[in-house]
Amino acid sequence: MKYATGIETKKRIVDAAFKLMAHRGFDALSIDDIMKSIGRTKGSFYVHFNSKEELLYEIMETRLDRGYNQLADEILEELSREPCQVRPLLEKITKEVYSSLGENRLTWTSAFYHLLIHSRKNEVVQTWLKSNAEQWSSLLNHVVEKGQETGQIRTDVDAQVITNMMMGIVMGYDILYMIDRPVNDEEVNLIHDWMFV
Amino acid sequence: MKYATGIETKKRIVDAAFKLMAHRGFDALSIDDIMKSIGRTKGSFYVHFNSKEELLYEIMETRLDRGYNQLADEILEELSREPCQVRPLLEKITKEVYSSLGENRLTWTSAFYHLLIHSRKNEVVQTWLKSNAEQWSSLLNHVVEKGQETGQIRTDVDAQVITNMMMGIVMGYDILYMIDRPVNDEEVNLIHDWMFV
Amino acid sequence: MKYATGIETKKRIVDAAFKLMAHRGFDALSIDDIMKSIGRTKGSFYVHFNSKEELLYEIMETRLDRGYNQLADEILEELSREPCQVRPLLEKITKEVYSSLGENRLTWTSAFYHLLIHSRKNEVVQTWLKSNAEQWSSLLNHVVEKGQETGQIRTDVDAQVITNMMMGIVMGYDILYMIDRPVNDEEVNLIHDWMFV
Amino acid sequence: MKYATGIETKKRIVDAAFKLMAHRGFDALSIDDIMKSIGRTKGSFYVHFNSKEELLYEIMETRLDRGYNQLADEILEELSREPCQVRPLLEKITKEVYSSLGENRLTWTSAFYHLLIHSRKNEVVQTWLKSNAEQWSSLLNHVVEKGQETGQIRTDVDAQVITNMMMGIVMGYDILYMIDRPVNDEEVNLIHDWMFV
DNA sequence: CATGAATGAGAGTTCATTCAT
DNA sequence: AATGAATGAACTCTCATTCAT
Incomplete structure (x- = not known):
């Protein structure tokens, strides 16, 4: 009441x-x-x-989970359709994540890394962050595997390795962004070019 | 005395x-x-x-500049020799950076990101971080350009883009490391494979 | 309603x-x-x-007046009867006071001494406590005097002195009870033995 | 330093x-x-x-232990002398305790009972109070036993019972004192009269 | 160089009380 | 009669900083 x-x-x-x-x-x-x-x-x-x-x-x-729950539902649904183009899905996950938050990127990134730092002294936060990363990783991995199955993504590299690389790159670019050395989207495309056959 | x-x-x-x-x-x-x-x-x-x-x-x-001054001198000197293999130089910069610090990786990384966060409210720190990133970027860029000149690194991608990508990846992997999702060195090699012809 | x-x-x-x-x-x-x-x-x-x-x-x-109003009525009535045995009346007042409250002794005692302490900074409480003590004292005194008149209680000691002593002892035993050094009822009987001829 | x-x-x-x-x-x-x-x-x-x-x-x-350590030494020493008059010793313990503290009685008593109340929610205080009461009780008991051995105190009542009674009375009189119903020293003498043969 | 006493601003938290709903 | 939001004063405790010794 x-x-x-x-x-x-x-x-x-x-x-x-x-x-x-x-x-x-x-x-x-x-x-x-x-x-x-x-x-x-x-x-x-x-x-x-x-x-x-x-x-x-x-x-x-309520503010820092990158909206994975909603995003995951959309992605997984699109993943089950045939035919399915995975590249736009990956770009959605990596590039459009901030816009989907309805939040200024710098604000969000900064808050997130403050939380990351805080996690060193707070176990609840640490657990949450890890589980959050796992969810994201799992979602990306699904997409990459689907891409490999359908011959869209190179198969000479393990799906999990590709996933880690993408997560690392997104996070790294966040950091560069905070240091005021923003990386333009074209650069991210190059990584994608490498992945896709 | x-x-x-x-x-x-x-x-x-x-x-x-x-x-x-x-x-x-x-x-x-x-x-x-x-x-x-x-x-x-x-x-x-x-x-x-x-x-x-x-x-x-x-x-x-004294403790957080990743020892670039010393490292830079060594790298630049090796870069001027002929013939010059750039791949080990890049690996030195990206992979061996922590060991060269004589410091535990987690300690160093953690301290660095604490500083990064702190920079949002301290202009001196902000300036220092940016200049620090620029030094690192410039060093990497020299190596990449040398690699392109000598036909060791692919030339279809701009040297600065490759540099950014490498910095982003190193920083991103730091973050994953802090979230307790460490990335093994083999994965970093794959990025290098992509770069080198 | x-x-x-x-x-x-x-x-x-x-x-x-x-x-x-x-x-x-x-x-x-x-x-x-x-x-x-x-x-x-x-x-x-x-x-x-x-x-x-x-x-x-x-x-x-409503909870801390030791139920004197009711108790007093009963005692005074019994006191007016002839013949009247005063020892059971005194025991009723001193020993059965807690059971007549329908209350756990430790709870009651503890609450009472909290109030006593509180009285140092609250004049209303102080006045109430003093008047409460006077009522009790007066009731006891009546019984003791009756006992002296009827030859049941020694007369070489002033009634008021005996009254004070009894009150002091009851309160003191409360305190010992709170410090976890309870005194058994037999000991109280000895005091009574001393009083009665 | x-x-x-x-x-x-x-x-x-x-x-x-x-x-x-x-x-x-x-x-x-x-x-x-x-x-x-x-x-x-x-x-x-x-x-x-x-x-x-x-x-x-x-x-x-430093302020609330009734100075037993010093008092105990004096009492025990006097107890070992022959001949030994125990009544003044008991009076010293019960009546002169406050003056030996160099402290206003009301202040001391009030502080002590505040502590007693506080002990209900603090185990350290509770333990301290109990041990404090035990020391006092033990000291009194020594004196009473000596009195019984030397024929100065009645032996038809157990030494421990007499000890408890005295402690209860002293504490009870403290309480009456706080309620503003002070008991004069003559009354305490009567208790002693009862004890001594 | 080093110490420990002192400061004052500010932190998180509790709580009796008021009040519109 | 009961609710939950809001207030403001008071609380214990922390800490960067100063300073006489």
């Missing part, structure tokens, strides 16, 4: 915290700042969360 | 801080902890540094 | 608060905890009480 | 806290108040203690 304003406030807290976290990291973000930024007082933070840590988990689950 | 112990202490502070930073990040690291870990009290920290920020810059400059 | 649940709720608040107070003291007891323990939310506390302090007074009056 | 001012400040913190605790109890006593009352800021509290709890233990050990 929650009140609408409560749900709304909670959402605004998560949004504000997500943005602040991208800028300064989770530890450097104070509850006072979050609440001030949405025009509330810090006491009321605890109406919506039991602790600051709980807020982190909420951010993780 | 009379300052010998002082210089020694300063070095020990940097070393201790570097290791603690890899674990917990720079913000979460207290001066008290650093000094306790080397058997001194926090008051004397300010004998060696004017502020905590100054310590960060010292760490950056 | 329509307020039946309201009155019921108020009673349940007092009961729950009494038990929590015995465990943790009045200050350490939060309205949230009390209301949660009876399945209500803290907002509705203020339907029944104007403040937390008011709740304390309600507890004092 | 502590500084004199540090030791002095720590002592002043304990003194101030002891007095505030007597008035308001340990939980209601804020570090801010303590430090303000001695003209220091609350940040410096943690130079001397690691936590508020540690302060409680310091108070317990």
Whole structure:
């Protein structure tokens, strides 16, 4: 029997915290700042969360999972159709991931790597990140295997190796992006050219 | 002579801080902890540094530059010899970078990404990181160009693109390493296979 | 009729608060905890009480007065009968006081001493406690005087002195009980032996 | 290599806290108040203690142990002399305990009972209190036994029972004292009269 | 050079209380 | 009568920094 304003406030807290976290990291973000930024007082933070840590988990689950659940459903469905072109699917996963988040790429990337760093001291976050990576990896692997089965992707390299390479490259490009050395999409295409026969 | 112990202490502070930073990040690291870990009290920290920020810059400059200065000299020298095999040089840069640091890979990587994250709120760090990336990129680029000139590396792809790709991959694999999904060296070889004719 | 649940709720608040107070003291007891323990939310506390302090007074009056009003009536009535045996009356007052409360001794004692401590910073409580002690003292004194008049209790000691002694002993044994050094009833009998001729 | 001012400040913190605790109890006593009352800021509290709890233990050990260690030595020594009058020894233990503390009785008693209440939620305090009571009980018991051996104290009652009774009475009178119903020393003499042959 | 005492700002958290619904 | 959102003051504790010794 929650009140609408409560749900709304909670959402605004998560949004504000997500943005602040991208800028300064989770530890450097104070509850006072979050609440001030949405025009509330810090006491009321605890109406919506039991602790600051709980807020982190909420951010993780609602803002940082790269929307795999929805994306995975779409991809897997398209994968089951015949004939199936896998290259656009892969590009969807690797290149369009940020746009599908409805989020500024730098904000998202920055928040994500803040989380990665934070995972070193928080087991829950560590577990979540690992499982998140596994989901992504598994999804990519499905697509690559399908590509190999249908003769679209080279078969002289193991599917899992290709998958790892793609994940590594996407993450690496995220990092370069943060260091202000963005890599253009054409470069990513070259990797794809190498993969596809 | 009379300052010998002082210089020694300063070095020990940097070393201790570097290791603690890899674990917990720079913000979460207290001066008290650093000094306790080397058997001194926090008051004397300010004998060696004017502020905590100054310590960060010292760490950056002495422990986190991937040893490019030394590495660059060696590489450039070998590059000027004839004949010159570039593949081992590239592997040296990408694969052996951590061993040349005399440092545990996870410690170094972790510290580096803590710094990366920190750069979002500190312009000095941001500038340093960018210039650091540029040095590395420039070094790699020299090697790739030499490889193309001597017919060892494919020329249908721009040297800068190959360089970016390699940097991205190395960084991406670092990240996977931190998420506990290490990538074996064989996989990196495949990327090299693609590059080399 | 329509307020039946309201009155019921108020009673349940007092009961729950009494038990929590015995465990943790009045200050350490939060309205949230009390209301949660009876399945209500803290907002509705203020339907029944104007403040937390008011709740304390309600507890004092309904749960902590050792039931003297009822007890006193019984004792005084029995005291007016002839012949009257005073020893069982005294034992009733001193030894059976807890059972007559329908309450666990440790709970009651603990709550009472929490209140005693609280009295140092609350004048209302202080006054109440003093008046409570006076009532008890007065009741005991009546019995002792009757005992002296009828030759059952030694007369070489002033009635008030005997009364004080008994009160002190009962309270002292409460304290020992709380420190986990319970005193058995036989010991109390010895005090009585000393009093009675 | 502590500084004199540090030791002095720590002592002043304990003194101030002891007095505030007597008035308001340990939980209601804020570090801010303590430090303000001695003209220091609350940040410096943690130079001397690691936590508020540690302060409680310091108070317990330095201000609340009724000085039994010193008292016990004196009593036991006098007990070994021949001939030995035990009545003054008992009176010393029961009546002069507060004066030997160099402390206002109400302050001491109040602080002690605050501690007793606090013991319900703190095992360290509980253990300490019990052991404290045991020491006191043991000391009293020695004196009573000596009194019985030398024919000064009645032997128709077990020594331990007499000990318990005395402890209970002293504690009970403390309580009456707090409720503002002080018991005069003459009354305590009557208890002694009963004991001594 | 090193120490330990002191500072003051700010952190996360709790809680009695108010109030629109 | 009951709810849950919001407030604001108070709490314990942390920490970069300063300074007399």
